[in-house]
Amino acid sequence: MRTHALLPSPLGEITLVAEDGALTGCYMELHRRGTDEEDRLGARDDDSLSAAAAQLTEYFAGERTEFSLPLAPRGDEFQLRVWALLREIPYGQTRSYGDLARALGDVNLSQRVGWANGRNPISIIVPCHRVIGADGSLVGYAGGLERKRFLLALEEPPADEASRLF
Numbered sequence: 001m002r003t004h005a006l007l008p009s010p011l012g013e014i015t016l017v018a019e020d021g022a023l024t025g026c027y028m029e030l031h032r033r034g035t036d037e038e039d040r041l042g043a044r045d046d047d048s049l050s051a052a053a054a055q056l057t058e059y060f061a062g063e064r065t066e067f068s069l070p071l072a073p074r075g076d077e078f079q080l081r082v083w084a085l086l087r088e089i090p091y092g093q094t095r096s097y098g099d100l101a102r103a104l105g106d107v108n109l110s111q112r113v114g115w116a117n118g119r120n121p122i123s124i125i126v127p128c129h130r131v132i133g134a135d136g137s138l139v140g141y142a143g144g145l146e147r148k149r150f151l152l153a154l155e156e157p158p159a160d161e162a163s164r165l166f
Contacts, residue, residue: 002042005049022072
């Protein structure tokens with residue numbers, strides 16, 4: 001059974017979608033590849049997604065750096081491999097499309113990695129915002145570059161902590 005919930009956030013309202021107890025979507029308002037079709041969302045049931053809502057709220061408050069939720073993104077085999085790699089990018093770090101392509105065994109896959117990254121249905125929780133251009137630039141984000149900038153800034157260590165890293 002598919003359900004959805006709405007969560008207010010610093011990025012605007014987030015729509016969470018689940019099926020049979022596993023999260024299948026996390027979409028921001030005006031998300032380029034989001035969903036607003038009621039039949040795809042299922043019935044609204046905020047209680048069924050309370051764990052996901054709580055973890056996202058903690059993340060936005062700076063209290064959570066990892067998510068522990070059952071996930072069931074829908075995609076082809078390549079997309080699922082890319083999305084699994086995204087989950088391995090540590091909080092506060094970034095990777096380039098080329099880095100992910102190399103991790104998949106073929107640097108020539110960078111464009112396909114970008115395509116799969118842009119179709120990630122579980123944004124934030126599957127951290128596609130942590131993928132940047134080879135030159136360090138912020139490129140592409142289905143939720144918009146301002147939101148990507150916000151999420152990366154949220155994950156930056158405090159200045160005093162950053163100085164202890166060196």
